[in-house]
Amino acid sequence: MTDVKKYTFKDFASDQEVRWCPGCDDYVILRAVQKALPEIGRKKEDIVFISGIGCSSRFPYYMDTYGIHGIHGRAAAIATGTKLANPDLSVWVITGDGDALAIGGNHTIHAIRRNVNMNVILFNNEIYGLTKGQFSPTSLLGQRTKTSPYGNTQPPFNPGELAIGANGRFFARISGNKPKELTAMFVQAEQFKGLSFIEVLQNCVIFNDGAHDRVNGKETRPDNQVYVEHGKRMIFGHDNNKGLRLNGLKLEVVTIGENGVTEEDILVHDAHDPDPTLHLMLTRMSNPIVTGIIRAVEEMPFDERFVGQMEERIAASKGITFDDLVESGETYILD
């Protein structure tokens, strides 16, 4: 991509005033995306942001690229059409926990199953923001919200488990308040060939403030979050001395230097393992919570298969024309 202009993040900011609540993580994510785009080597006119409905779905209006603010839940389906129409585009789906996992759940799992080569950023704040505070499919059991005044009785989805269960090839989870981590993550997601599904632990300051504090908070994060990287040991903690290891079929937290545990005992992360068993276990851990690219297993994307088959048929058909089609098979002349 030598002919691509050297952009800065400012090139990707539209002239529209950003209208999220002050203090919302969405600002951080927006800026992180705008900073990631100059790194991906794509022309501005080849980038499309597509969203559904919800706070996060206003996102495309703030990007100076092509964009669609769609209808509730349908961003992944709209984006699939865009990608099939023009597989050369860099397509980004911006969605939330209600948009992607409730009303749009079907499109989400099928886009993942097909492995459309696009990036899906799920802003997970575990609440409905735009409709003012109802529980979402990721809200906790017992959580009190506007529609669960006596406590939520609906058990939540774990987005990672859902994505990997739908044969997701790329799943990452990341804090919504770390601009540099976010930017790096988005660049890697774009570089991954296939559907990249990124769950951002995003804080809603109005309706669910502090939901991710345990893992995102400056003081609490080190002991409650393992940021995994492919090929590196799963080590975490304030003193960088905790790690994950397998005990039979279970993951356990151990401390290096205690009970004879050495660094060698700590698991090395293999994001590229086609077997999703360990990835699912990592996804399901709650204490600590696992972030980073948990799974990244490349496989030919759907759009490539789809268009590849079309090109094969075009080559095999040896220049057949529409006129050939209408005259194919049984015809007869009346005179």
Added chain:
Amino acid sequence: MSNHFSHKSSSELDSVVIRFAGDSGDGMQLTGTQFADTSALMGNDIATFPNYPSEIRAPQGSLFGVSGFQVQISDQDISTPGDELDLLVAMNPAALKTNLQDLPPGKMLLVDSDAFSAKNLKKAGYTTNPLEDGSLDAYRLIAAPMTSRTKAALLDLGMDSKSMDRSKNMFTLGMIYWIYGRSMDHTIEFFQKKFKKKPVVIEANTRALKAGNVYAENLELIATTYQVRPARLAKGKYRIIMGNQATAWGFIAAAKKAKKELFLGSYPITPASDILHELVKHPEFRVKSFQAEDEIAGVTSTIGASFAGDLAITTTSGPGLALKGEAIGLAMMTEMPMVIVDVQRGGPSTGLPTKTEQSDLLQALYGRNGESPVIVVAAHSPSHCFDMAFEASRLALEHMTPVILMTDGYIANGSEPWLIKKLADLPEISPNIAKNPEGWTPYKRDKDSLAREWAYPGMKGFEHRIGGLEKQMETGNVNMQPLNHQEMVKIRAEKVKRVENYIPDLEVEGAQDGDLLVVGWGGTYGALHTAVRSAYGVGKKVGLAHFNYINPFPKNTADVLAKFKKIVVCELNEGQLHKVLLAEHPGHNYFKYNKVQGLPFTVQELMDRFDQVIAHEKVVTA
């Protein structure tokens, strides 16, 4: 055409109507199609009407499992598969029971006598065998042991009994070919192509066909054979085309003419799936057919493809159109070019999936939230589906709006000869594509058509965002100011209204003014045309105005309506177009005629109603 030498006598007929009825596994659709194709190749005009149950293989011999295929062949230009049967083929008692009411006394009834077992009779609710109890005395009954004769002909092929049974429909066809003097060649060629890899199946079907043919010839019971001469259709090259196939091809042609790739986002639904089945076969024309996870993904992927610059379409039937409503609203709001095909079926809800109806019109016109007019057009015959698919694409691309194309199960599955159209025979389509990025905004409009310009990803300097929120005039930026909203609502409506300047006038057939204007739309054209032609032919001042364009109506609609004393709006629903006409063109003496039985109109019932309306002063209700 027959090469037989022992014809007892032969009489010539203008037209013949045959219905093939049997179990849904008996191959009646194939048998009927073969008869129709052979007749068309001999120069007859044909019109067909498959009528099958929604069960794929209903229990054998059951009343609800009966599948039918009706065909009219004629030496004249015809538009319907006919009202009254000349020949009913009933492969079992259930088929007899459910179809006999359409066979007038004196006409021919051909049955497989082997199928009239005690068990089958009981399943069909007969207490005595109609072949023996005299109840069929009014008909020219031919009871032939088709199953056993077929088996006898195939005995040495080493097939099992069930496989041999499968050829009995070809025995039946062989008999009918003899009765109507048709050549067997086309069908034998068909076997050779279709079963290329199964020589034994070719042999079995060919033998059964010939055995039936010889059987009919030798049967003393058949006293007369019939000839139907070639029709006087326009000169040229023809093929038989089914409505759904014509729809699919119309889109392929439109994409070529617009220099666009064709995208189809669709979810299988009866009776629309055949459009998808046809388009998936043609990636060589850069047709991208995407089977989505549901109806909503079908239409929203279409929106995504339209945004990316394809001629994008989605296909569905009534329940699917309901699911697509919100997304069509988005396409309307964002002003994206796309076509939604609704192959109507009997409703409401799941309704009668395999039967025809016209009850989605109001849904197509109004089935969205907010003020959301879209263009609505309708095809009126199997081959006309080609023209209207092309036309719907033209309007969508040139006017930047979703277009709903209405067809129905009757014309979608029906077939007729099509005077082949090549690309050079078709008009150009000029999508309204943006050219100059300087000062460009997504909602600047053409001053005549009010269409906005189309810019899509990959086009440098036109980066923009669109969405379902109300937008500021011209810029398209989100804007919820009261007066801006009202103005945008009016502009979007005016844009659709102005399409009337770009479509043909409403034509009137028969009387151009006088006593009665018959009004219809969509798939009822064949019956209305035939009925009006007959009435006009005997000197009645009756004309037909058949709407291909429903929103907007053609510009001369008011003039046409004003030329007649009475207007009867005939529809296969409870009066939906009638309602729209009352609202948009009030002040006329409207009557209506409605039928909601899952069946097309018969010509006779229409003519009866015309007479009633001409004679009556007050509104006649169906």
